[in-house]
Amino acid sequence: MTAHELTGSFPAATSPQMTRRGMNRVQRESQGPGGRAVRALLKPVLMLMVAGASGALGGCVNLAAPDKPIVIELNINIRQDVVYRLDADAAKTIEQNRDVF
Amino acid sequence: MSWLQGKIFRIGGLGIGGTAVAAALLVAAPMAVHAEGRSPEYAAARAAGKVGEQQDGYLGTVGSQPAAITAMVRDLNNKRRAIYTEGAASKGSTVQEFATATACRLLAETTPGEKYQAPDGSWQTRGATLPPRPAGCK
Numbered sequence: 001m002t003a004h005e006l007t008g009s010f011p012a013a014t015s016p017q018m019t020r021r022g023m024n025r026v027q028r029e030s031q032g033p034g035g036r037a038v039r040a041l042l043k044p045v046l047m048l049m050v051a052g053a054s055g056a057l058g059g060c061v062n063l064a065a066p067d068k069p070i071v072i073e074l075n076i077n078i079r080q081d082v083v084y085r086l087d088a089d090a091a092k093t094i095e096q097n098r099d100v101f
Numbered sequence: 102m103s104w105l106q107g108k109i110f111r112i113g114g115l116g117i118g119g120t121a122v123a124a125a126l127l128v129a130a131p132m133a134v135h136a137e138g139r140s141p142e143y144a145a146a147r148a149a150g151k152v153g154e155q156q157d158g159y160l161g162t163v164g165s166q167p168a169a170i171t172a173m174v175r176d177l178n179n180k181r182r183a184i185y186t187e188g189a190a191s192k193g194s195t196v197q198e199f200a201t202a203t204a205c206r207l208l209a210e211t212t213p214g215e216k217y218q219a220p221d222g223s224w225q226t227r228g229a230t231l232p233p234r235p236a237g238c239k
Contacts, residue, residue, distance in 0.1 A: 079201070080237030082194050086202035087239035093188050093199075094206055098138035100180045101207060 143177065146170055153216025153224055154207045156235050158185065158200030163216050163224045205238035 094101045139147070146152045151170050155161045159178045162171055181203075182196070189199040211217050211227045219225050220233055 079195075079198055082198045083202045083205065083235065083237030084239050086188075086192060086194060086199055087205065089188060089192055090199070090203040090206045093184060093203055094210070097180075097184055099140065099143075100177055100184065101203075 142169075142173060146173065147215055150214070150216045150226065153218055154204070154211055155218045156201075156204055156208070156220055157197075158202075158204035158207065161218055161224075201235050201237065205234050208232045208234045209238075 138144075143152075150163055151166050152160050152174055153163050159181055160174045162174050166174075181200070185196050185200040185203065188203075189196045192199065194202075208217055209231060211232060213227050213229060215227045216224050217227055217232045220235075225232065
């Protein structure tokens, strides 16, 4: 109920150019007082379409996002190998810096 | 120059004339002087269980310690970090990897009675068995 009241005042706040196309479509599909309700429904649909379009554009960026956890996983695997490999160097390092270790 | 340094090692750091020799001595001196190892303060703090080895290759203070101890630990850790950074650069690893590889050795080399930090963060006293060490240790 309140939604109708809110959306009823909505077209007044937007520019006539924006609402006109929607109005024409609505008037084709439905006549009489019911048109306002349909137009009120159409508005969020249009907004959803715009949001969907921008979401589709954002999808290009989303492709890069999964890289993050993969990189972390690889680091853990490589690290243990490197630590193992560095054992002799670590021993030498300790031997050469006895005052610090 | 390199043969000169070799000679100094063999002689045992006894002075030979010349500025080049003096420069070589300065380079060789830290190894000769610290052949004994730790400073008395550091050795005492270790023996008393005031400081211990962490899993990351650095020293830690066990519980709350006086400023002199924390300052000493900070100083030693700064030196360690510099050494790890140098070693990592020469081996193409990260500083953390080099530090962890050294931690493997340091934890294994702790003597019974000394403190080490367990992976869960708690301080433990080294017993007869090898302390838990980071993953990847040889």
